[in-house]
Amino acid sequence: MNEVRWGILGTGNIARTFANDFRHAKTGTLKAVASRNKDNADSFANDHDIELAMVDYYSLINSQEVDVVYIATPHSTHYELARAAILSGKAVLCEKPFTLNEAQAKELFELAEAHQVFMMEAMWTRFIPALEQAIEWIEEGEIGELLGIQASFNFKGPTDPEHRLLNPELGGGALLDVGIYPIFLAQLFLGRPDFVQNQVVIGDTDVDLFEQIMLGWESGQLASLEASILSPAPNRATLTGTQGYIEFGPEWYKSKSVRLIKADNSERAVEFDYEGEGYQFEVEEVNRCLIEGLLQSPNHSWQNTLNQLSTMDEIRQDMGVIYPEDGTSLDQDELDHHHHEHHHHKH
Template sequence: MKQVRWGIIGTGNIARLFASDFRYAKSGELRAIASRDKASADAFSAEFDIELAFVDYFSLINSHEVDVIYIATPHTSHYDLTKACLLAGKAVLCEKPFTLNEAQSKELYELAAAQQVFLMEAMWTRFNPVIEQTIEWVEEGEIGDLHSIQASFNFLAPTDPNHRLMNLEMGGGALLDIGIYPVFLAQLFLGKPDFIQNQAVIGDTEVDVFEQILLGWDSGQLASLEASLISCHPNRAILSGSKGYIEIDSQWFKARSCRLVSNENQERAVEFDFPGEGYQFEVDEVNRCLMEGLLESPNHSWQDSLELISTLDEIRQDIGLYYPGEPELRHPEEELHDHHHEHHHHKH
C-alpha cells in the first residue's frame, strides 16, 4: 500500500499538536512543512523529523512530494490557501473554522467538486472514540428520544490585543474558534436548528469574548451552549434523553471517557486509552478517504461543514460581528421578516 504523503502549512500550536500526534496514525508519512519564517520551518522539520522544509507556502503547494496538505494557519488565510491547494490538485484537510463564512466555504466545496479533489474541514472531535461511542449509544436508542444537549468550551485566552483570538483582523473571537465545537456537537445529533437565540459579550478589542447560545428544533429539542475566552469551566457535554443521559467527561471535545446513565441510575462507563491528544483519528479518516478515492468524508461531509458555518454566520449576524472586508451576511430588510432571532448585545 502506497503511503499517503502529508505536508503542513503553518508552524503554530495546532500544527505542533497535529505533527506530534501524526506518529500514532495508522498510516501516512509526514513529508513536508512550510512556514514563511525559515527558522520556524527548520526547527519544526528537525523536531518532527520532516524531510522537506519550505519557506514559501506555494513551493509546498506545488511540490510533487506531497499528496495532501493540512492547513494550520490563522482563520483569515484558510480560504486563500485552500483555494490554492485545490487549484494545484492537492487534497486538503483545513483547520476549523473552515473559512470565515458560508459564502467562502460554499465556493471552496464547489471548487473541490470541479477539480475532483478531496477536501475536509479538520473537525477532529468528530473522530474521537468517545464521540463515536456516543453516536452509537444514541443510534441504538440507549437514552431513548434525545431531548437536549448541553455543551461548553471555555478557557482563559491570552489578553494581548494582538493575539489572533483577540484580533478582529485575524478572525478573532470565541465563536469561530471554540464556539464552533458545541454548535458542531448539537448539529451532529440534531441537524441544523430552526431557532437561534444568543447573548454575547463583546470585549475591548471588538471581538466576542463570551456567549451563550440556545438552539431549538421544530421537533422539540433544545441545545444550550456556551463559549468563553474569559472564564474557566469543566467543559463537559451532556445529552439528555427519555430513558437516560450520556455525560462526556471534561474536556468533552477531546475526551477519553464517557458514561451512559439510565433513568434507574444504572451507570455504564467507558474509557479509551489513546496516546497524544487525538489528532491521529482525523488523519486516519483522511487517509481512508484518499485510499477509497472519496472527495469528502461521509462522517464530516461538505454538507455538515456548510450547515455548521451557516449557523455561525447567523449567530454573528445576530451579534453584529463582522470581519474586515466581509460583506454583511444578510440584508437589514430581511431582519423585518425574521422573528426567530432575538438581539441581545452587551458591552464587556
Template sequence: MNEVRWGILGTGNIAHTFAKDFQYAKTGTLTAVASRNKDTADSFASEHDIELAMVDYYSLINSQEVDVVYIATPHSTHYELARAAILSGKSVLCEKPFTLNEAQAKTLFELAETHQVFVMEAMWTRFQPAIEQAIEWVEEGEIGDLMGIQASFNFKGPTDPQHRLLNPDLGGGALMDIGIYPVFLAQLFLGRPDFVQNQAVIGDTDVDVFEQIMLGWENGQLASLEASILSPAPNRAILSGTQGYIEFGSQWYKAKTITLVKSDDSEHAIEFDYEGEGYQFEIEEVNRCLEEGLLQSPNHSWQNTLNLLSTLDEIRQDMGVVYDDDETGIDSDELEHHHHEHHHHKH
C-alpha cells in the same frame, strides 16, 4: 497504495499538536512543513522529524512531494490557501472553522468538485472514540429519544489585542475558535436548528469573548451551549434523552471517558486509551477516504460543514461580529484587494 504524503501549512500550537499525533496514525507520511519564517520552519521540521521545511506556503502547495495539505494558519487565511491547494490538485484538510462564512465554503466545495479533489474540515472531535461511542449509543436507542444537549468550551484566553483570538482581521472571537465545537456537537446529533438565539459579550476589539447560545428544533429539542475566552471551566457535555443521558468526561471534545446513565440510575462507563490528543483519528479518516477515492468524508461531509457555518453566520450576524470577508463576498478579484470597511456594533 503508496503512502499518502502530508504537508503542514503553519507552525502554531495546533500544527505542533497535529505533527506530534501524526506518529500515531496507522498510515501516511509527514513530508513537509511551511512557515513564513525560515527559523520557525526549520525548527518545526527538526522537532517533528520532517524532511522538507519551506518558507512560503505556496511552495508547499505546489510541491510535487506532497499529496495532502493540512492548513493550520489563522482563520482568515483558510479560504485563500485552500483555494490554492485545490487548484494545485492537492487534497485538503483545513482547520476549523473551514472558512469564515458559509458563502466562502460553498465556493471552495464547488471548486473541489470541479477539480475532483478531496477536501475536509479538520473537525478532529468528530473522529474521537468518545464521540463515536455516543453516536452508537444514541443510534441504538440507549437513551430513548434525544431531547437536550448541553455543551461548553471555555478557557482563559490571551489579553494581547493583536492575538489571533482577539483580532477581527484574523477571524478572532470565541465563537469561531471554540464555540464552533458545542455548535458542532448539537448539529451532529440534531442537524441544523430551526431557532437560534444567543447572548454575547463583545470585547474591546469588537469580537465576541463570552456567549451562551440556545438552539431549538421544531420537534421540541433544545441545546444550551457556552463558549468563553475569559475564564476556564470543566467543559463538559451531556446528551439527555427520554430514557437516560450520556455524559462526557471533562474536556468532552477529546474526552477519554464517557458514561451512560439510565433513567433507573444504572451506570455504564467506558474509558478510552490512546496516545496523544487524538488528531490521529482525523488523519486516518483522510487517508481512508483518499484510498477509497472519495471527495468528501461521509462522517464529516461538505454539507455538515456548510450547516455548521450557516448557523455560525446567523449567530455572528446577531452578535454584530463582522469580518472583512463577510462584506466583500467571494469574488476572487475582490479578495486580492480587501475592502477595509469595519462596521462596529457594541452591545
C-alpha cells in the same frame, strides 16, 4: 495511493499538536512543513522528523512531494490557501473554522468538486473514540429519543489586542475558535436548528469574548451552549434523552471517557487508552477517504461544515461581529438593527 504524503501549512500550537499525534496514526507520512519564517519551519521539521522545511506556503502547496495539505494557519487565511491547494490538485484537511463564513465554504466545495479534489474540515473531535461511542449508543436507542444537548468550551485566552483571537482582521472571537465545537456537537445529532438565540459579551476590539447560545428544533429538541475566551471551565458535554443520558469526561472535545446513565440509574462507563490528544483519528479518516477515492468524508461531510458555518453566520449577524471578508453576505441593515438590542454587553 497507498502511502499518503502530508504537508503542514503553519507552525503554531495546533500544527504542533497535529504533528505530535501524527506519529500515532496507522497510515500516512508527514513529509513537509511550511512557515513564512525559515527558523520556525526548520525547528518544526527538526522537532517532528519532517524531511522538507519550506519558507513559503505556496511552494509546499505546489510541491510534487505532497498529496494532502493540512492547513493550520490563522482563520482568515484558510480560504485563500485551500483554494490554492485545490487548484494545485492537492487534497485538503483544513483546520476549523473551515472558512470565515458559509459563502466562502460553498465556493471552495464547488471548486473541489470541479477539480475532483478531496476536502475536509479538521473537526478532530468527530473522530475521537469517546464521541464514536456516544454516536453508537444513540443509534442503538440507549437513551431513547435525544432531546437535549449541553456543551461548553471556555478557556482563558490572550489579552494582547493584536493576538489573532482578538483581532477582527484575523477572524478573532470565541465563536469561531471554540464556540464551533459545541455547535458542531449539537448539529451532528440534530442538524441545522430552526431557532437560534444568543447572549454575548463583546470586547474592545469588537469581537465576541463570551456567549451563551440556545438552539431549538421544531421537532422539540434544545441545545444550550457556551463559549468563552475569558475564563477556564471544566468544559463538559451531556446528551439527554427520554430513557437516559450520556456524559463525557471533562474537556469533552478530547475526552478519553464517556458514561451512559439510564433512567433507572444503572450506569456504563467506557474509558479509551491511546497516545496523544486524538488528532491521529482524523488523519486516518482522511487517508481512508483518499485511498477509497472519496471527495468528502461521510462522517464529516461538506454539508456538515456548511450547516455549522450557516448557524455561525446567523449568530455573528445577531452579535454584530463582522469580518472584512464577510462582504455583503451578512446583511448590514440587520446588523444596524441588532446593535440596539439588549443582549449586547460590553466587556
